[in-house]
Amino acid sequence: ININWGYHGDHGPDKWSELEPICATGEEESPIALETNETISAELPDLEMKGYDKHPKEYLMQNNGHTLVVSLKDSILPSVRKGGLRSEYIFRQMHFHWGETSEEGSEHVINGKRYPMEIHLVHYNKKYGSVPKAVSHRDGLEVLAVFVEISDEANQVFEKMLSNLEQLISSNSAVTLPGDSFVLADFLPIDKNFYRYHGSLTTPGCNQAVFWTIFSEPITMSEDQIDQFRRLLDHENHPMSGNFRPLQRLYGREILRSF
Ligand code: GRE
Ligand code: ZN
Numbered sequence: 001i002n003i004n005w006g007y008h009g010d011h012g013p014d015k016w017s018e019l020e021p022i023c024a025t026g027e028e029e030s031p032i033a034l035e036t037n038e039t040i041s042a043e044l045p046d047l048e049m050k051g052y053d054k055h056p057k058e059y060l061m062q063n064n065g066h067t068l069v070v071s072l073k074d075s076i077l078p079s080v081r082k083g084g085l086r087s088e089y090i091f092r093q094m095h096f097h098w099g100e101t102s103e104e105g106s107e108h109v110i111n112g113k114r115y116p117m118e119i120h121l122v123h124y125n126k127k128y129g130s131v132p133k134a135v136s137h138r139d140g141l142e143v144l145a146v147f148v149e150i151s152d153e154a155n156q157v158f159e160k161m162l163s164n165l166e167q168l169i170s171s172n173s174a175v176t177l178p179g180d181s182f183v184l185a186d187f188l189p190i191d192k193n194f195y196r197y198h199g200s201l202t203t204p205g206c207n208q209a210v211f212w213t214i215f216s217e218p219i220t221m222s223e224d225q226i227d228q229f230r231r232l233l234d235h236e237n238h239p240m241s242g243n244f245r246p247l248q249r250l251y252g253r254e255i256l257r258s259f
Contacts, residue, residue, distance in 0.1 A: 029248035030199030031107035051078035065171035065235030089123035089142035117148035189217035
């Protein structure tokens with residue numbers, strides 16, 4: 001995929017279809033607005049997460065020009081299954097979407113509310129072996145989406161994550177973090193109630209390959225902490241903030257809830 005896309009102006013979301021027609025024509029695109037009372041209560045089993053509490057040797061953090069990406073530098077393979085999923089999905093990377101101000105930033109909208117940030121934990125279906133292979137299958141990816149709300153208290157997990165952010169300000173930069181800094185489970189809410197629907201990547205090529213799991217309870221960080229994210233620069237040396245895709249139409253899709 002061409003790196004020549006962004007969120008504003010000439011390369012913004014309404015131009016993405018010049019790279020990938022499906023971005024405009026797809027009928028299972030993401031993100032969407034969800035209204036709890038229009039979702040279907042499905043009594044889905046709990047999600048089963050393996051390795052979410054394990055420390056890797058190191059974390060790799062990268063500014064890829066579109067977002068901040070966190071991945072693991074060794075062979076622990078956290079995974080998720082159950083929760084109504086028909087397969088096991090292996091963790092690949094975690095990344096972030098956020099706003100210029102805390103009035104917006106999340107991609108999904110719940111009961112009319114936009115959160116200041118949304119975290120995506122991207123997993124690929126074990127039977128396809130990698131993200132690039134998985135994106136051409138309807139059941140290729142599982143993304144856990146976690147909303148972030150602002151609180152007065154700094155979140156110690158993000159404090160560690162953000163400690164080297166200076167070195168990630170420009171596009172195409174990377175740093176490593178010690179493996180004992182945090183675990184993936186630290187980025188999940190305690191209450192694991194979730195919504196589930198079928199949709200797409202929210203970046204080009206917009207592949208309709210994602211079973212979305214959207215936790216209803218947010219986690220928190222302080223305004224100072226989200227301001228750290230807002231200092232990052234994108235591939236055009238512009239502020240990266242506002243890296244969320246506009247809402248997409250539902251086209252009659254059903255949205256389940258686990259509660
Ligand atoms: C993204 O780039 O934002 C993305 C992925 C994979 C799955 C979902 C998603 O890279 O939103
Ligand atoms: Zn994303």
